[in-house]
Amino acid sequence: MNEMPYHRMRVITVANQKGGVGKTTTAINLTTALAAIDKRVLLVDLDPQGNASTGLGIERDNREISSYDVLTGAASITEAAMPTAVPNLFVVPSTLDLLGVEMEISGYEDRAYRLRNALRRHAQEGAHFDYVLIDCPPSLNLLTINAMAAANSVLVPLQCEFFALEGLSQLLQTVEQVRNGLNPGLDLHGIVLTMYDGRNNLATQVVRDVRAFMGEHVYQTVIPRNVRVSEAPSFGKPAILYDMKCPGSQAYIRLASEMIQRERQLAAA
Numbered sequence: 315m316n317e318m319p320y321h322r323m324r325v326i327t328v329a330n331q332k333g334g335v336g337k338t339t340t341a342i343n344l345t346t347a348l349a350a351i352d353k354r355v356l357l358v359d360l361d362p363q364g365n366a367s368t369g370l371g372i373e374r375d376n377r378e379i380s381s382y383d384v385l386t387g388a389a390s391i392t393e394a395a396m397p398t399a400v401p402n403l404f405v406v407p408s409t410l411d412l413l414g415v416e417m418e419i420s421g422y423e424d425r426a427y428r429l430r431n432a433l434r435r436h437a438q439e440g441a442h443f444d445y446v447l448i449d450c451p452p453s454l455n456l457l458t459i460n461a462m463a464a465a466n467s468v469l470v471p472l473q474c475e476f477f478a479l480e481g482l483s484q485l486l487q488t489v490e491q492v493r494n495g496l497n498p499g500l501d502l503h504g505i506v507l508t509m510y511d512g513r514n515n516l517a518t519q520v521v522r523d524v525r526a527f528m529g530e531h532v533y534q535t536v537i538p539r540n541v542r543v544s545e546a547p548s549f550g551k552p553a554i555l556y557d558m559k560c561p562g563s564q565a566y567i568r569l570a571s572e573m574i575q576r577e578r579q580l581a582a583a
C-alpha cells in the first residue's frame with residue numbers, strides 16, 4: 315500500500331527513544347553509502363543536538379535554514395537542503411531552535427504532518443530524492459511522530475547491550491499507533507544491531523535474543539563496535555569517507571545493500 319504521493323521517493327525514519335544507540339551514526343553512514351551508489355539522498359536532522367549535521371561537516375554557524383524552519387513552514391525542503399562533502403548527499407540541518415518547535419506547532423491542526431506535507435510539496439515541485447532518511451531525537455515526542463507520519467518505514471538501531479530490548483515494546487507500540495492513526499502505510503523496516511563486540515559473550519547473547527524475539531525484522535548485517543566509526547564525526551566526516559576499509563564502514567555498506575533489497579520488496583508488496 316502506498317498512499318503517499320512521494321512518487322519514487324522513499325522516506326525512512328531512524329528512531330529509538332533511547333540515546334546513544336547509534337541512530338545518528340546509522341543515518342549518516344547509510345545515507346553516505348546510498349549516495350555512493352548514485353542515489354540522490356537527503357538526511358533530515360530532527361534532533362536539536364544536531365549531531366547528524368555536525369557529523370556531515372555542517373558547522374553550527376552555517377545552519378541558516380534548518381529543520382525548525384521546515385516544520386514551522388518558514389522554509390521549504392529545497393531551501394533548507396544543504397550540500398555536503400558527499401556528492402548526491404544533502405542535509406536539512408538542525409539547530410537548538412528545535413527544542414521549542416513542539417510548542418510552536420502544537421496549535422496547528424496538521425501538527426503531526428508538518429514534515430510529511432513539506433516532503434510532499436517538495437516531491438510535487440518535481441524535485442527528486444531517491445531516499446530521505448530522518449534522524450530522530452531520543453524521545454517519542456512530536457518530532458519523532460512527525461518523522462513516523464512522514465515515513466514509508468521505520469528503521470530501529472538497537473545497541474548490543476543488556477538492556478537492548480528494554481523500551482523496544484514501547485517503541486513498537488508507537489509505530490503501531492501511528493500506523494493505526496496517522497500513517498496506515500508505515501512499515502517496520504527493520505532492526506539493526508549496533509556496536510557489537512564479538513569478544514563479549516553478552517553481546518552474542520543479545521543478538522540471539524533479539525533475533526528470537528523479532529525474527530526476520532532483524533537485519534542480517536550487524537554493525538561492529540569500531541573506534542574508527544566513533545572518531546569520524548570529530549572530523550565532520552561519515553566513517554565511510556573517513557576510513558572506508560574499516561569494519562564499521564564495511565558493515566554499513568552491507569547494511570545499505572540489505573536495506574535496498576528490503577525497500578524493493580516493500581515497494582513491490
Ligand code: ADP
Pocket residue numbers: 332333334335336337338339340365452508509510537538539540541543544545547562
Ligand atoms: P544516537 O544517535 O542513538 O544517540 P549515536 O549514533 O550518536 O547514537 O552513537 C552514540 C555514540 O556511540 C557516539 O559517540 C558514536 O560515535 C558512538 N558509536 C556509534 N556507533 C558506533 C560503532 N559502531 N562503533 C563505535 N562507536 C560507535
Ligand code: MG
Pocket residue numbers: 337338339361365450
Ligand atoms: Mg543522535
